Amino acid sequence: MAKIIAVTGKGGTGKTATTSLLIRHLTKGDKVVLAVDADPDTNLPETLGCDTSKTIGDIKEYMHEERDNLPPDINKESILEGKLYEILEEMPGYDLLVMGRPEGSGCYCYVNNLLRGIMNKLVTNYDVLIIDAEAGLEHFSRKIFRNVDDLVVVTDGSRRGLRTAERIRELVNELETDVSNIYVIANKVTDANRERISSTAEELGLELIGMIPVDEMIVDRDLAGEPLFDLPDDSIAVQEVERISQKLGL
């Protein structure tokens, strides 16, 4: 069974950068990885340097629009599965799936139900599933992903960021999704805020498993809109993510 890791956090904390560095680490080994961009607001594909256009949202819309035109006795699960395989971007060492736009105004109960079944089957093909998730955890509440081994909350140095981590922990308790562990990664850490972050995390009872320092290489690439996936091994952020990966058993 695939290990399922969800990375979440407040917008702008570097959650997508962290996700792509975790994927970068994973593809160096022999594990087969499914990466999922489950935040319509992020750009995991660009960060990974992957060109992809179609999303799960698009195929759900297709199923919605075309349902009366499809042959009446066609197996819709098989159609949806085929469409999903079509949009699954195949990269060396990992596949990428983009959840995409939110649903329209109609009823998506049925198509989501089919999707849950297909995702359950699909996930068995991978060693690791890593999800870049928006802080509202919408796809989890919809049970598209049933269980999560490690929920990783990325935060910046601010108290607000750590508060978000706390709120996400509360949200998880309300979801029917099983989450085994909740960890926190602090990002954009400097010598000035390092101590403070540790103590705030401790005060809030959050398990801090890594502190990614501000990395000039990432800053430059972000400015230039370049992918982070091929950062060199001597990037200080890459090195910290390596240590975090070990703690996560990746």
Next chain:
Amino acid sequence: MADEFPFEISPMFEGERIRKDGMYAELAGPKSKGFELVRAADMSEVEDGKFTLIGPDISDMEEGSRYPLAMVYKIAGELVEADLESIVERRNHEFQNYIQGFMHLNQRDDVWMRVSKDAVEKGMTSFESVAKAIMMLFKNELPFIEAVEAIYITDEAEIDKEIDNARAVYKARDDRTRDLHDEDVDTFYGCTLCASFAPTNVCVVTPDRISLCGAINWFDGRAAAKVDPEGPQFAIPKGDVIDAESGEYTGVNEAAERLSSGEYDRIKLHSFFEYPHTSCGCFEVVGFYIPEVDGIGWVDRDFAGTAPNGLQFSTMAGQTGGGKQVVGFLGIGVNYFRSPKFIEADGGWDRVVWMPKMLKDKVLNDIPEDMRDKVATEEDATDVDSLRNFLKDKEHPILERWVEEEEEAPEEEEATEAAPQAGFAAPQMQMPANFMPSMPMTGGSGSGGVKIVLKNAKVSIDKVIIKKQD
């Protein structure tokens, strides 16, 4: 049994994905072409177990290459008939996925297959072994097949020659399938996907009635119930026919009682006024009774305007939803307009007086030809008065009801508590307490006065002026 094949065969390989990294060859699929087709034939035309390949074999293909692929199976047997073709054809998907290292997606002329590097290394170098395994599974699992023969085509020109023929077969099948009606089956299907927010909802899906959300037709129900009979879609035995026209069946009534926890024990599948189907909240369209014209209007989710009764979709949906039987409103899926049994109990299309233009255009071809210009849209009528005039102009069959009511009215007037407005009378039914009639209810022609009965009503008015009519 699998010893004769250079690969494992087991249901546990279903869902096995062959990634690009591990793929030896890709067959058909979105970047190429192909199809799968099962044809019933006479015993004399089928040579049992024979395999023919037209075009290159797996061993002729380079690693990482892509080829078109068509798979044709001819089946024969005493019980084999054309109606079974699609059932057998669908099993090709399942059986090919049983083969380790072979991936099959989609169906018909959308098929998409991959062969894995591992499988080729282990000896899957010819389509013959794959086809023979499938033929073996066909005969083992579907005993009515006495003889089966397979023809695989990887030659593009040859596929081009055959693909139109295959598409014609699919189309003929679809036409036959579309011709399936409630009376042709003995099982309907229920769905509880909405049960969490509409606990008393009883969704019954029949060949002539799509689910209210529009997503689940009878075939979808059948497919899902077969895979997981305890799942959200399940079989409802039809039972005995109580009334075919309104669509009342003993099995449906029993299911209604069970699914609504005793709230409802009768449902007429094709009735608007009497024991209508419950409305969940996901419905695509809501029907509303317009007492002033004794007709039914329909408004869909996409229509942002106001219906002639002065209400918007969202308001009516709010009143109708929640899994209740609400007389005077009915939630449906768009495709129900295409059903030959569309509100049959209440006169079908003859009772329809208004729908938004977009919705009307969408189902225009399914409206009986003589009714097409008689159903008003927001371009023809925005309130009850303009609707009434439109219906008169177009000689809508609803006018016959007005005449009948006018003739009957004088006799009934004394007896009925809430006297129907002569000229545009209400049907014989009990309005629910929360039903909102369109105001004002002015006196009609020739009636000797008006009696208005309000039940459970809260009315606050700043000023009322009543004047004698000149």
